[in-house]
Amino acid sequence: MIPSVLAQLDIQDPAEGDASCVAENGFCPGWIADNFDRYLGPLGEHVYLTVVSVVIGFAIALALALIAHRRRWLTGPIITGTGILYAIPSVAAFFLLQPITGLGNQTAIVALVSYTLLIIFRNITDGLRNVPAEIVDAARGQGLTDRQILRRVELPLAVPEILAGLRIAFSTTVGLATLAVFAGGGGLGSEILTDRFFRSNVVVAGGLAVLLAAAFDLVLLLVQRSVTTWQRAAPA
Amino acid sequence: MTPSAIAQTEGSSAQTEAVELEFRDVTKQYPGASEPVIEHLSFHVPAGEICVLVGPSGCGKTTAMRMVNRMIDITEGDILLGGESVNAKSPAELRRNVGYAIQQIGLFPHLTIADNISTVPKLLGWDKARMRSRVDELLELVSLDPDETRDRYPAQLSGGMRQRVGVARALAADPPLMLMDEPFGAIDPINRERLQNEFLRLQREIRKTVVFVTHDIDEAIKMGDRVAVLKKGGILAQYAPPAELLMAPADQFVEDFVGADRALKRLALQRxxxxxxxxxxxxxxxxxxxxxxxxxxxxxxxxxxxxxxxxxxxxxxxxxxxxxxxxxxxxxxxxxxxxxxxxxxxxxxxxxxxxxxxxxxxxxxxxxxxxxxxxxxxxxxxxxxxxxxxxxxxxxxxxxx
Incomplete structure (x- = not known):
C-alpha cells in the first residue's frame, strides 16, 4: 500500500516531498515508512501491558467470581467495589498510584488490572448463572460434587460469556494503556505524547493501537469458535 | 465372538440386583413453614417394581422422590434402600447408585451423547473400552442407533430421542434403583405413549426398582405396579396396585382423582x-x-x-x-x-x-x-x-x- 501511495507523489523526489509534508504537518507516508521502526518497541510494550493486565485481571476476577458463586450475597459488594475502581478516571489513577508504586509499568499494570475486574467478573458470574437450573440439577442428581459440577458443567457452559468478557477487556485495556505513559509505563501512548502535534505520528501510533485491539479480538473470536463447536453443531 | 458380543455379555452379566425401597415415617418441613410438605409418609416398594407417586400439584410427590437420593434432606424419619439408610453414605456416593431422570432431561449440551451417558461411569472410574461398549449397549436398549447417535450433541436430537438418552444416562452404571420425575411429561402424546411402552418393555428386561412421579393418573395406572396417591401436605391417600385403586378407591379424594371413567380405565389394565x-x-x-x-x-x-x-x-x-x-x-x-x-x-x-x-x-x-x-x-x-x-x-x- 505504501509504495502505491508514494507513486501518487510522482514528480517530487520522495525525500524532498516528505520534508515539505512534515513541515506542513500532513499525513506523510514516506516519513512513516522511514520511521516505522521506532514504533515497534512501544508496540511491544503495549502488548506486554495489555496481556499482563488482562491475565492478572482475569485471575483475580475468576477467583472473585468463584467465591461469589458459592456465597451469592458477595456478588453485590464485589460489583460495587470493582465498579468504583472502574469509575476512577484513568489518568487520575495513574497519578494517584505513583506515590505508592513508583513510576514505571508496575503502576500502569495495577491501574489497568483494576479496570478489567468489573467487566470480567460480571461476565463470569453471568455465564455461571445462565447455566440452566435443570442441567445443574441433573449433574447433582447423578452424583457430581459441587466442584465437579463447576469444572465439568458450569465453567464449560459459561465459556462463551467469559470469552465475550475477555474480548471487551482486551479492547478496553488496549485503549487505556495508551494513557500508561502518565504512569511512566511506556507503550504507544508515549509515542503519541512525544510528538503529539505531528499528525503522521499520532495517526500511526493511534492506528497501531486500534489494529492491536482488533487483532486481540480476532484471536479471541477464533479461540471462542474452536472451544464451543457444540454450539454450532448442525441440527439433525 | 465379536468384541461387541463379549461386551454385551459382560454388560448383562454385570446386572445389579434391584433393591427394595422403604419410606419409614418420613416428614419434610422447611424451616419457617407452618405446614409440612410431607407428613409421616410410610410405604414399601418391593425390589424390581415400579412405584408411581401421583397427585395434584403441591402434593409433595416430587419432594418425596427427591428425598430418596437426598437432593432434598429428610426432616424426620428415614428412607431405606435395601435395608440401608440413605444417610449412610455421602450424597454424591448415594446418587451414583441411583438412576436419575427428570422431565427437562438436563443433558449436558457441550458433551456428545456418548459423554453424556458416560457421566456416572466416568465418576466411577471405568476404563474407556468398558464405557464405550456400555454406551452402545444402552443406546440399543433405548432403541437408538449407536453409530448414528453417539457422537452427536443433544441439540441435534429430537425431544423423544433426548428423552431416551436421558433414560440411558440414568441406567449407565446399572443402578439398582431409578428415580424418574415426569420423564415423559414434555413429550407429545403419541411419542409419550411410545416411550411409555418402550420403558415397560425395558423394565421387563432390567427389573429395576423404580420411583416414578407423574400428575397424570392414566400414566400412573399404566406404568405402576403400585400407585401411591398423595394429597396436599404429602399425605398418603391410598397405596395400592392400579386395579385396586380403580375398583376400590379408599376415599372421595382418590375416587375424584382417578376420575369418573375409572371403569373404562380398568379395561386398559386387562388383557x-x-x-x-x-x-x-x-x-x-x-x-x-x-x-x-x-x-x-x-x-x-x-x-x-x-x-x-x-x-x-x-x-x-x-x-x-x-x-x-x-x-x-x-x-x-x-x-x-x-x-x-x-x-x-x-x-x-x-x-x-x-x-x-x-x-x-x-x-x-x-x-x-x-x-x-x-x-x-x-x-x-x-x-x-x-x-x-x-x-x-x-x-x-x-x-x-
Whole structure:
C-alpha cells in the first residue's frame, strides 16, 4: 500500500516531498515508512501491558467470581467495589498510584488490572448463572460434587460469556494503556505524547493501537469458535 | 465372538440386583413453614417394581422422590434402600447408585451423547473400552442407533430421542434403583405413549426398582405396579396396585382423582387373556352338518366359525352353508376384527366398536382360535369387581394346550 501511495507523489523526489509534508504537518507516508521502526518497541510494550493486565485481571476476577458463586450475597459488594475502581478516571489513577508504586509499568499494570475486574467478573458470574437450573440439577442428581459440577458443567457452559468478557477487556485495556505513559509505563501512548502535534505520528501510533485491539479480538473470536463447536453443531 | 458380543455379555452379566425401597415415617418441613410438605409418609416398594407417586400439584410427590437420593434432606424419619439408610453414605456416593431422570432431561449440551451417558461411569472410574461398549449397549436398549447417535450433541436430537438418552444416562452404571420425575411429561402424546411402552418393555428386561412421579393418573395406572396417591401436605391417600385403586378407591379424594371413567380405565389394565371368553363352534369345509349342529348347541356363540386346517379363523358362516350334508364355504362375514390374547381389553373393545360387529374371534400367538370376545363379555368384566387382573384363566389353559 505504501509504495502505491508514494507513486501518487510522482514528480517530487520522495525525500524532498516528505520534508515539505512534515513541515506542513500532513499525513506523510514516506516519513512513516522511514520511521516505522521506532514504533515497534512501544508496540511491544503495549502488548506486554495489555496481556499482563488482562491475565492478572482475569485471575483475580475468576477467583472473585468463584467465591461469589458459592456465597451469592458477595456478588453485590464485589460489583460495587470493582465498579468504583472502574469509575476512577484513568489518568487520575495513574497519578494517584505513583506515590505508592513508583513510576514505571508496575503502576500502569495495577491501574489497568483494576479496570478489567468489573467487566470480567460480571461476565463470569453471568455465564455461571445462565447455566440452566435443570442441567445443574441433573449433574447433582447423578452424583457430581459441587466442584465437579463447576469444572465439568458450569465453567464449560459459561465459556462463551467469559470469552465475550475477555474480548471487551482486551479492547478496553488496549485503549487505556495508551494513557500508561502518565504512569511512566511506556507503550504507544508515549509515542503519541512525544510528538503529539505531528499528525503522521499520532495517526500511526493511534492506528497501531486500534489494529492491536482488533487483532486481540480476532484471536479471541477464533479461540471462542474452536472451544464451543457444540454450539454450532448442525441440527439433525 | 465379536468384541461387541463379549461386551454385551459382560454388560448383562454385570446386572445389579434391584433393591427394595422403604419410606419409614418420613416428614419434610422447611424451616419457617407452618405446614409440612410431607407428613409421616410410610410405604414399601418391593425390589424390581415400579412405584408411581401421583397427585395434584403441591402434593409433595416430587419432594418425596427427591428425598430418596437426598437432593432434598429428610426432616424426620428415614428412607431405606435395601435395608440401608440413605444417610449412610455421602450424597454424591448415594446418587451414583441411583438412576436419575427428570422431565427437562438436563443433558449436558457441550458433551456428545456418548459423554453424556458416560457421566456416572466416568465418576466411577471405568476404563474407556468398558464405557464405550456400555454406551452402545444402552443406546440399543433405548432403541437408538449407536453409530448414528453417539457422537452427536443433544441439540441435534429430537425431544423423544433426548428423552431416551436421558433414560440411558440414568441406567449407565446399572443402578439398582431409578428415580424418574415426569420423564415423559414434555413429550407429545403419541411419542409419550411410545416411550411409555418402550420403558415397560425395558423394565421387563432390567427389573429395576423404580420411583416414578407423574400428575397424570392414566400414566400412573399404566406404568405402576403400585400407585401411591398423595394429597396436599404429602399425605398418603391410598397405596395400592392400579386395579385396586380403580375398583376400590379408599376415599372421595382418590375416587375424584382417578376420575369418573375409572371403569373404562380398568379395561386398559386387562388383557384379553385375563377374562373368560365365549366359546365358538369351529368348523371346517366338508365337516358333516349334523356334527356342526351338535357343536352349536354347546357353544356360547350360535354362529359357526369357519377355520382352516391350522385352526386359523376364516369367517362366520351363513345359514346357507349348512343346508347340504356337508359344510360349504358360504360366509356371512369375515373373521374381523381379529383379537389376540395379548391385546389390551380397551383396544379390543375399540376394535369391536369400530367394526360394528358383536363378536370377534380371539387367537393365540400361533393364530389358533381360542374363543370369542363379545360386547357382553366386556360388559360382564366391567361389573365384576372381584376379578383379579393377573389371575390365570381358561384362556391361558387353552393357549398352552
Amino acid at each position: 384379553v387373556r385375563d377374562i373368560d371368553l365365549w366359546t365358538a363352534a369351529t368348523v371346517k369345509v366338508g365337516d358333516p352338518v349334523a356334527e356342526v349342529r351338535a357343536k352349536l348347541e354347546d357353544a356360547d356363540v350360535k354362529i359357526p366359525l369357519l377355520v382352516d386346517d391350522a385352526q386359523r379363523p376364516i369367517g362366520w358362516l351363513s345359514e346357507g352353508a349348512l343346508r347340504a350334508e356337508r359344510v360349504r364355504k358360504d360366509l356371512r362375514s369375515p373373521a374381523e376384527p381379529l383379537v389376540e390374547l395379548d391385546d389390551i381389553l380397551r383396544d379390543a373393545l375399540s376394535d369391536l366398536l369400530a367394526t360394528e360387529t358383536r363378536y370377534a374371534p380371539v387367537v393365540n400367538s400361533r393364530g389358533h382360535v381360542t374363543g370369542v370376545l363379545s360386547l357382553e363379555v366386556i360388559s360382564h368384566v366391567l361389573h365384576d369387581h372381584t376379578l383379579a387382573t393377573t389371575a390365570p384363566t381358561s384362556a391361558d389353559f387353552l393357549e398352552a394346550s
